Amino acid sequence: MLLAVLLLPLLPGAAETEPATPKFRRIFCWGYPADDAAAARYAQAGVTDIQVRTPEEAQLARKYGMTPYFSCFMAAGPHRQSMTPEEEEYTVYINGLDLAPGLPRAERMKIIHRRRIEKKHRYGGEMETKLDTLRCDIPCFISDEGLELSRHRVDELLKKAPPGVAGIYLDYIGYTNHRGCYCPKCLEKLRRHLAENHLADTPENRAGFYRDRLVEYYNAVIDYIKSRRPDFRIVVHLYPDFQPDPLFGNRVKADFCGQTVAWYFQWQPDKIERYTRHVVEHAKDHHPGSEGIPFIGVNTSRTGSLGFKTPETVERELRIILAAGGRTLMVCNGPAILEPGYFEIFKKYTAAR
Ligand SMILES: [Zn+2]
Numbered sequence: 001m002l003l004a005v006l007l008l009p010l011l012p013g014a015a016e017t018e019p020a021t022p023k024f025r026r027i028f029c030w031g032y033p034a035d036d037a038a039a040a041r042y043a044q045a046g047v048t049d050i051q052v053r054t055p056e057e058a059q060l061a062r063k064y065g066m067t068p069y070f071s072c073f074m075a076a077g078p079h080r081q082s083m084t085p086e087e088e089e090y091t092v093y094i095n096g097l098d099l100a101p102g103l104p105r106a107e108r109m110k111i112i113h114r115r116r117i118e119k120k121h122r123y124g125g126e127m128e129t130k131l132d133t134l135r136c137d138i139p140c141f142i143s144d145e146g147l148e149l150s151r152h153r154v155d156e157l158l159k160k161a162p163p164g165v166a167g168i169y170l171d172y173i174g175y176t177n178h179r180g181c182y183c184p185k186c187l188e189k190l191r192r193h194l195a196e197n198h199l200a201d202t203p204e205n206r207a208g209f210y211r212d213r214l215v216e217y218y219n220a221v222i223d224y225i226k227s228r229r230p231d232f233r234i235v236v237h238l239y240p241d242f243q244p245d246p247l248f249g250n251r252v253k254a255d256f257c258g259q260t261v262a263w264y265f266q267w268q269p270d271k272i273e274r275y276t277r278h279v280v281e282h283a284k285d286h287h288p289g290s291e292g293i294p295f296i297g298v299n300t301s302r303t304g305s306l307g308f309k310t311p312e313t314v315e316r317e318l319r320i321i322l323a324a325g326g327r328t329l330m331v332c333n334g335p336a337i338l339e340p341g342y343f344e345i346f347k348k349y350t351a352a353r
Pocket residue numbers: 081082140141142181182183184185186
């Protein structure tokens with residue numbers, strides 16, 4: 001009897017129940033099924049959940065067995081976020097806002113890319129230097145006024161949502177400088193928060209304040225969407241990165257919370273593994289209904305200043321995510337999935353449907 005138990009894992013039947021290479025069961029894509037061919041190819045690559053802009057795209061997604069979500073809600077507020085003078089100066093520099101307006105576009109972009117490479121600009125992903133900012137402004141959402149404007153934006157979006165969509169994507173909810181907003185109202189709220197809780201004005205306590213405002217905002221927006229559309233599922237990618245605490249997504253009550261485990265700029269394998277484990281294993285710490293989804297950034301173009309990955313690199317990273325327990329995946333840029341060489345890799349690591 002003992003011998004039989006020991007031999008059991010070697011029997012063919014037992015081996016078949018657990019495939020040698022694990023695969024992704026679900027892929028959330030930041031891309032659109034713009035036409036029949038694109039929709040078919042996304043589905044073949046293993047995409048199960050996708051953004052749509054029109055009733056036609058929603059229909060195409062359904063035709064190929066993918067779940068469509070309306071795209072997309074972004075933070076609203078009464079004015080742009082305020083940063084330190086150094087951060088404002090950096091933003092001007094990496095975005096070429098100081099360049100002569102008459103400069104031809106190609107020339108302007110060349111200078112901008114050179115500056116972004118020089119400064120190690122990370123396009124909203126985890127910083128590799130002490131200072132980095134986004135390419136665009138995000139409104140200051142930390143106020144009742146910001147929330148009112150956000151509710152209005154939700155209402156407008158929901159009116160436009162095509163029939164048959166299963167929910168909505170959320171994006172660009174975060175801080176332009178990865179840390180916080182320093183407008184007078186935010187600084188006053190911070191000061192009051194520290195005083196009321198008898199906290200010293202330290203980087204840690206500031207980070208806690210700004211993280212909690214971010215989570216509060218996410219959850220208020222999600223609650224509001226669900227109050228209007230209880231049937232809607234909410235899909236999030238935490239972006240831009242919140243520098244003091246990048247993996248806070250389990251505090252957000254999204255149905256599907258994408259958190260970056262492999263950014264466009266290549267990360268070390270042990271970091272991808274560590275982040276994946278955290279995203280998957282701690283997804284339900286605060287909200288049992290939430291699912292944590294490892295996010296991978298893929299850019300297939302060598303030009304410009306955004307990180308580039310070969311299909312081999314993408315394959316290596318997918319294998320690390322799978323080995324660390326990831327079974328769902330979120331991918332941006334969506335169209336990268338359709339590119340020859342990359343398409344085959346995604347197809348190889350997704351379960352057949
Ligand atoms: Zn502010």
